[in-house]
Amino acid sequence: MNPVLLPSNRPAERFYRGGARISAFRGEDAAEPREPEDWIGSTTTVNGEPELGLTTLPDGRVLRDAIVRDPVAWLGDEHVARWGADTRLLVKLLDAGQRLPVHAHPHDDFAATHLGRAHGKAEAWYILQGGTVHVGLRQDVEADDLATLVERQDATTLLGLLHEVEVAAGDVVWVPPGELHAIGAGVLLLELQQPEDLSILLEWGGFAIDGAAVGHLGLGFDLALAAVTTRARSASTLAALISTAPESGSAFPEAADEYFRLERIPLHGTATVDQGFSIVIVNEGEAEIGAQRLRSGSTLLVPHAAGALEATGAGELLVARPPAP
Structure with a gap:
């Protein structure tokens, strides 16, 4: 099996604006106003949708189906022995054309117990173009007070509860399940996450979504907000x-390793991409991997059966992988 060069895969009509920075990064035509995400090598669907979000391979097969039919070739013996045909990974490019709402994602136990899902949603970001991010509470918040802010849709106070941090290209942000966060307008990032589309929205004014109806994942806010961390982050824990x-x-920080891994490979001549299911993103410069000539913005889906790969060129590769089995 050979690596597969993937075009962009952008679910249309997401609830927030963006997409132009992804187009520029990939060297593609301009996107529609609300195509802010590129789901790369995706076996995950948009929440509530039967197929939207799934990656289709150049030969017409749906990646999810191809992996189910031959999981060992795609994922390797050890991975399949532990997790079966579950890739344990969703990779996205995300362009915040507007500030995203304050939100959080459930952890594994909550998602399994209350939503019947195989995963929660931990995530981490590798910043490609910087700006402002809002992550973690600056002070402890009582659950009842948080619920009141959501009911009132007091976006100013909600956002003000979070640490505001300037990030630049090459910075990383680890967002554990339950952690409140919002990505500021103008940020372009590579996101690795557990393969679910589960968000608990605490605000929705100015976004193309009925947050009062869907922001609680069908659970009601009393229960959904129980998945949200209400303890503050000190300066030292924020640094983690x-x-x-x-x-x-x-x-990424070591705490992310149980969910996914991201390797940064500077390319000055020749480098090796180790064997294993992965998604390779050319962040800068140009590279040649096997028969593929790649430029900045290219994304390559690598099956385990492709073996170790030699990359030549000048630039930088980002290699996204599931957790080690």
């Missing part, structure tokens, strides 16, 4: 979430 990635090697 937001940092600058090392110039090479593992990019």
Whole structure:
């Protein structure tokens, strides 16, 4: 099996604006006003949709189906022995054309118990173009007070509860399940996450979504907000979430390793992409991998059966992987 060059895969009519920065990064034509996400190598659907979000391979097969038919070739023996045909990974490019709402994602136990899902949604971001992010509470909040702010849709107070941090290209942000966060307008990032589309929205004014109806994932806000962390982040614990990635090697904090991994590979001549199911993103420059000539913005889906790959060129590769089995 050979690596597969993937075009962009952008679910249409998301609830927030964006997409132009993804088009520029990929060298593609301009996007529609609300195509702010590129779901790369996706076996995950948009919440409530039967197929939207899934990656279709160049030969017409749906990636999810192809993996189910031959999981060992795609994912490797050890991965399949532990998790079956579950890739354990969703990779996105995300362009915040407007500030995203304050929201959080449930953890595994909550998602299994109350939603019947195989995963919660931990996520981490590798910043491609910087700006402002809002992550973690600055002070403890009582659950009843948080519920009141949601009911009143007091967006100013909700946002003000969070740490506001400027991030630049090469920074990383680890967002554990339950952590309140919002991405500021103008930020372009690569997101690795558990393969679910589950968001608990605390605000929705100015967004193309009926947050009062769907923001609680069908559970009602009393229950949904129980999945949200209400304890503050000190300066020291916030530093464990937001940092600058090392110039090479593992990019994310160790706490993210149980969910997914991101490797940063500077390319100055020749480098090796280790064997394993992965998604390779050319962040800068140009590279040649196998028969594929890649430029900045290219994304390559790599099956386990492709083996270790030699990359040549000049630039930087970002290699997204599931957790180690």
